[in-house]
Amino acid sequence: MMVRISKQTGLQPEDLGYPGDSYQNLPDMNRIKADHPLKKSMSEEYILGIWDGHDSGAAIVRSNEILYALNEERLSRRKLEIGFPKLAIAAMLDRLKLTPESISQVAVSTSDFAKTLTRFFPSMKEEYYKIRRRKKRPGLLTPIKKRVKYTLTEWPPTGISRNLTRRLVRKELDKCGLKNYELHIVDHHLCHATGAAYCSGFEKAAVITLDGIGDAISGSVSRFEDGQLERLSTISGKESLGIFFEHVTNLMNMRELEDEGKVMALSTYAYPLPDDQNPMLDWFQVDGLTLHARYGSQRTYQQLKELLWQFPSEQFAYMAQRTLEVKVVELVRNAVRQLKTECVALAGGIFANIQVNRLIRLLPEVKGCFVFPHMGDGGLALGAALSLNAVRNGVTSYPFKQIYFGLDFTDEEMEAAIREFGFPYTREADIVKTVGELADSGSIGLWLQGRMEFGPRALGARSIIAHPGREKIKDDLNLRLKRRVWYQPFCPSMLQSTAERIFYDFHGQSDPFMTNAYLVKEEFRDQVRGVIAIDGTCRPQIVSEDTPTSPKFKELLKEMESRTGLGVILNTSFNLHGEPLVCSPSDALRTLRETKADYLVLGDFLVRLPV
Ligand SMILES: [Fe+2]
Known part of the structure; x- marks a missing residue:
């Protein structure tokens, strides 16, 4: 089914996302070309984008300019901070000499059930954060809690989760001093996709997002042309290549969501194993613009465990890396062929993997390959702000020449x-x-x-x-x-x-x-x-x-x-x-x-x- 980015109704008319079970379509606000008359009367409003999960952060854009984009970890000094980005918001407002009341539009990313639950009970994500970062020893119940977490992340957003998200995020924003602002919830993979598409400098491209999971999906393929973004397919969160690689990282006693690069680095030390001896390759099947997994997330973890004891670590890493490379490249090739384009714009945590990116860049049919530089969830705040700015002001192009969007000092x-x-x-x-x-x-x-x-x-x-x-x-x-x-x-x-x-x-x-x-x-x-x-x-x-x-x-x-x-x-x-x-x-x-x-x-x- 071909769907378009739309200003959504659902329970609240201002959310941005893709039509899902509980969404209805409104007239498409994002079909605005770069030369649309709206652009001439572009408003001077400040748009704040926020993300309050893994590697939380905030960004402020105005008309066609990214003014600031900052991750909370740089100020809280906790790597990959998970807390609400209050320090980032305060620092950006201070540098821009703005009062909190100057912000009239806010976009927040992600409203699935699990994310909403952690907004309601921040202690849950704090505990997971500490265990994941090896700051706290796992308890007896940790494996069960982890399994529950993976299951809950597969539950998509609902009217209840969106309403709760709105209430809880407003509470935090009110504490930051914001008043009289409109709050928009933006779909997780839409944030990834807009970042990649709008900052690529391409007029036409296949936009591919792949990550662990967000708003219950783990990937998407969209067409970007003349400032217009159309989602063509999604990959279910239950069939996530990102979570597969997370499991591999975790089983090798490394920190998931942080040490995936080490798995990739270690894989280069292995003797290449022929593909027909790599069972992981059979666990995922690329089907046109989507992907299917043989096992769910938990079964995949068990299957990996079954393999791990049979192979040296670097060989195990190689098998996983090779699987990622083969499957992602196949998906990209299908997208390029079907969309009749020579350019690809990529975002989502999987594209932190530079060896995967290299294979894409070297495909003969790919002439331009742009990877959104903050490819993981740390880039969601900016993606949310850009998505909202597209809808409100028709801006869909910010070709990245540089990305020094943080603080400076005299x-x-x-x-x-x-x-x-x-x-x-x-x-x-x-x-x-x-x-x-x-x-x-x-x-x-x-x-x-x-x-x-x-x-x-x-x-x-x-x-x-x-x-x-x-x-x-x-x-x-x-x-x-x-x-x-x-x-x-x-x-x-x-x-x-x-x-x-x-x-x-x-x-x-x-x-x-x-x-x-x-x-x-x-x-x-x-x-x-x-x-x-x-x-x-x-x-x-x-x-x-x-x-x-x-x-x-x-x-x-x-x-x-x-x-x-x-x-x-x-x-x-x-x-x-x-x-x-x-x-x-x-x-x-x-x-x-x-x-x-x-x-x-x-x-x-x-x-x-x-x-
Ligand atoms: Fe993500």
Whole structure:
């Protein structure tokens, strides 16, 4: 059945979603082309998007501009925060010099039964959060509770869950000082899809969302054309590839919803197993634009358990990774063929998997591949705001050149923070040259410049930087700062001119958000050995001449080029092990103190620990 994004009725006329059992269609408000007359009278209202689940956050958009997008973890300092994003809302309003009453439109994502239940009983999600993050030991009842959780997430939104959501979210927003605002509930996968479609810069694309589960579904395929988004199919939450991979992560004693990248990294160490010996491949069947699973979520978990004892860990990881790759690529191929398009826009947690993304990017029928940079649920708040802005103001295009949507700090604030910590510092006349020298000499540095990046990847605003070619850099970084698993590689940032030289598979499409993998040519691997995986691939931030970066970051890449012949630097996220990316100068200084890194750059200030 072909359905269109519509302004929904259901129990409340202002919700946005796709027609479901309890929805009725209203005239489609989203069929608004970019040149629609409405755009000329675009309102100047501020639209607030919020997400109050895993990696909660908030975003503010106005007319055709994304003003701020910020995740709560950066302020609460709890990685992948689950609480209501009250700090993010307050910080954004403060920076915009707005009162809470200035917000007249709010969009919140997701109103399924399980999500609503945790809004009603926040202690439930707090307990799950602590156990999942290994902050609390699982109790005897934990496996049962987990099973119940997976079952409840499969229950779709109802009139009751939406009404409750509205009441509970309003209560929280009222505490933030908001008054006289309209509240809209936006379908979970619609948020993922609008983020991917509207920010892709494509006029026409197949939009594919795949995740664990949200509003009872785990994926969707939509057509995006001339600003219009049509959902063509869904994948049931009971047949979720995302939950399959969550189970794999969990069974390998890693943290689901957080360590899936480690499973992918470990898989590269396995001897490839022939597909006909990989039973996981038979558990999922791609059928046109949808997918069917042989087992439900619980049975899949049991089946995985049955396999796990028979294989070494890396082989088990390989089998799961291979299954994900084969099935997602098949789905994407079907979508591209059926929609007669050469472009794909992707979102949802599965597309954090850069090896899957690489296979999609290299498909001969795919000419453009855009991955929404905050592909997981942390991007839902912005997706909700964009969905609402499309309906109200007809804006359906925000081609992403840069995603520095977070907070920034003045020189005065930085200097005051340094003085408070009492660390020696200098104000450098040429910070880029100084850092180039330090990196060249083997030092590991912390780097904070300009507005914080949006999403999980450090993009040169809050980064740990080092020379990419040192033999021992990975061990040094791990022992002193990051404490990552040994098989997970660090990533590089590089100039596009370098990418053109060192990759076999770079075909000229700028890739500034670290969402894809590329294969380094044999002859360059030694020069970048600190930032490649064992299979020779890496996950680069590729910066072209016209890509905006954080202040001085492009100059730093050029400085490295003049020193080493390659415009590359190791760039990993600026955080303490287990903490979110740093946000403020104080976070940065605390990290310097605790990690004993060689130096910290705050704007033009160079800070070192007292000897
Ligand atoms: Fe999601």
